[in-house]
Amino acid sequence: MKVDSHSHSKYSHDGRADPLKMLEAAKAEGLGYYAVTEHLDRDYKYCRKERFLKQLNLPRYYKRVEKLRSVDFGGIYFAFGVEAAYCEKATPWYEKELKKYDFDVVINSIHTIHGGDAYFGRFYRGREQDEVYNEYLDLLAESLKVPYHYDIVGHIGYITRYCDYPNVSLVQPQYLDKIDALLKEIIARDKCIEINTHIRHPLTEFLPERAILERYYALGGRKITFSSDAHVPSDVGAKYPLAARVAKDIGFTEWTVYKRHIPVTVPIDDPES
Ligand SMILES: [Zn+2]
């Protein structure tokens, strides 16, 4: 089955389309499971520059999703989710708010690192790669231990998307112990990782990098899902055949998707179909 566990509609500050338009695109792509996971960026409140950025209106988003949930879109499962961006100071808020909603899926992501936004070049300016990457990996390890519920660990290697070091890969000897520890922790906690195709970089067409996916598999990790991280309808399901082929090549046979936080496995369909 074709699935897509991660996308954004107009309720996210960087999304454009109504959820209905995104859903129609998902149907046209032949998806059997499609999740809208709006940005819940409580971490921005503790950012130097972005603290005034518009936050998701969760009650309004929920109201809209509730309506769509009751519509039959011809067999496609429409999942209601959020992408909760980790920040230690925001943790009590997430703990209180997330439990108020019957989400299908919660993605635990990192976008900001100790008050700096990894999206912008200024975050990296004048900083050594090892310092930045170790800070990211340590924060990622910390984020796995949050007290609120989450299902998927978002885009591992996000840091490689926006920096311009000569070799942006996370797969370098000095980081491998930390990556192994992360993957073991994810497996021990029975969480899922995503193949996130929202990246345009000569290094890789998806995150995490293939070697990290292979290591996850070798360590016994089997919970994996596909995520386009689409922000416009035309990106829903983007690069799905590539992700399915890579997953199958490595040995994965099933996607894991979440319905009311319950993991459901579906076979990875023929990448060419
Ligand atoms: Zn993200």
Ligand SMILES: [Zn+2]
């Ligand atoms: Zn996202």
